[in-house]
Amino acid sequence: MDKKKISMAVVRRLPKYQRYLKELMVNDVDRISSKELSEKIGFTASQIRQDLNCFGDFGQQGYGYNVKDLYNKICEILGLNREYSTIIIGAGNIGQAVANYMNFDKLGFKLTGIFDINPKLIGLKIRDIEIMDTDYLDKFLKESKVDIAILCVPKNSAQRITNVLIDGGVQGLWNFAPVDLVVPENIIVENVHLSESLLTISYLMNRR
Amino acid sequence: MDKKKISMAVVRRLPKYQRYLKELMVNDVDRISSKELSEKIGFTASQIRQDLNCFGDFGQQGYGYNVKDLYNKICEILGLNREYSTIIIGAGNIGQAVANYMNFDKLGFKLTGIFDINPKLIGLKIRDIEIMDTDYLDKFLKESKVDIAILCVPKNSAQRITNVLIDGGVQGLWNFAPVDLVVPENIIVENVHLSESLLTISYLMNRR
Structure with a gap:
């Protein structure tokens, strides 16, 4: 993955993913499709898939995203795995x-x-x-x-x-x-x- | 001028123009070229001309911008002519x-x-x-x-x-x-x- 390819527009959406995924975790949601996430977060499903693909291959066709895994990964991307x-x-x-x-x-x-x-x-x-x-x-x-x-x-x-x-x-x-x-x-x-x-x-x- | 054509990126730069023009006024600067404004504000001169052209024809070839007029105009565009x-x-x-x-x-x-x-x-x-x-x-x-x-x-x-x-x-x-x-x-x-x-x-x- 080329770090330089990630635009600030994508970066500024990441904390929003983090916030929504945390809420899902609090509500005991284990997995979510990009379509369901889209309805919550207000970005299109294609936008969500595109954003997350910048950082790796997270979703699985027919399964969607594992909420906890994706949350942890986004925290890591945001540098929240340290103080x-x-x-x-x-x-x-x-x-x-x-x-x-x-x-x-x-x-x-x-x-x-x-x-x-x-x-x-x-x-x-x-x-x-x-x-x-x-x-x-x-x-x-x-x-x-x-x-x-x-x-x-x-x-x-x-x-x-x-x-x-x-x-x-x-x-x-x-x-x-x-x-x-x-x-x-x-x-x-x-x-x-x-x-x-x-x-x-x-x-x-x-x-x- | 078509209101719908103005992107939020331009809108978000307007308060910065307002802030810098106010500083110029405080420092008794009467007029400024887009090149000089560019050096202060950090946007390119072409960006500045393009941004301001969204709202009208402010600058004059060879003269630049009248600081006070442009400041007042931007305040008006920002809706600051009312309470x-x-x-x-x-x-x-x-x-x-x-x-x-x-x-x-x-x-x-x-x-x-x-x-x-x-x-x-x-x-x-x-x-x-x-x-x-x-x-x-x-x-x-x-x-x-x-x-x-x-x-x-x-x-x-x-x-x-x-x-x-x-x-x-x-x-x-x-x-x-x-x-x-x-x-x-x-x-x-x-x-x-x-x-x-x-x-x-x-x-x-x-x-x-």
Whole structure:
């Protein structure tokens, strides 16, 4: 299988497969055809077969997919067969919300540090993790391996902190700051630009 | 101009143009060529010209774009020439974070109500808006016109509340619940599925 052939459109559908397969498992469904899965998930059966074929030969003619096997395989493809050490930079509204959202823990994203520059926040705890001074970030990164940083800082400081994070060996950035970060090619950046998401609603409401 | 010809890929780039043009205005830049804009925004100049041509004839050969005119035009295309009455359902972590995020106000999305089922939260205020009992939602919708609802409830109650919202005349849903909502064709749904976003990072980190 050629890794480069898999488009980001397919990649972005994978977590949805994972979510639906998990629900099926919870409901004790052992196997499912692409047609049945299609009715649940809303993609066409042919789309589903095509997506999954990117990663291997999972289904069996006349049997369909083994739900548990497919779920496990998709978790593995999504990199969920390991843990990720994550930190949050910026303990404002969004940073606190993400820190409090327990589900990421269950997926294997372990929160190991929270940083902020606000003296009123430094020393407080969120889920037993003490908020540290952002000035301490580079020292922390030298002492602890961090895989993913969750960037919840104002846009003006986002690039500066990104540089510190990358120097400290962070490989993935989940960026909530409304700015496009400049990073080396080997660094993964996933943006959550909330304003941009909201503006597509007003666009679509206006164009109907 | 045929409205149907505009792809969602173009639509999703528009808020980015809006953001960069605003920055240019703040920095007193009056005009800009597609080439200069390209260097800032990271799309190719030809992509920029193609995107903007979907909506009209903005640039002038040899002059480029008038920054303020283009900004105003894009705001208008994005539906930002009017206000939207918005409510938040679910005042947990994400709901509170969105409620506290002032920037949406500046864009014209006025927060007019917050709802939760938790008796400990009902009656408390976020930004001077009292959290109301979700049981009161249908009555509220009869009395007040609401354009957009921001859904920050657990996945199990998301569809039920969506039905109440749509019955109450809400036209747009910004959905943070990790579930795919079933809605009539004329209702706009924009999903922010945070777990799915995070999983693309672990996928990409693992596939490198």
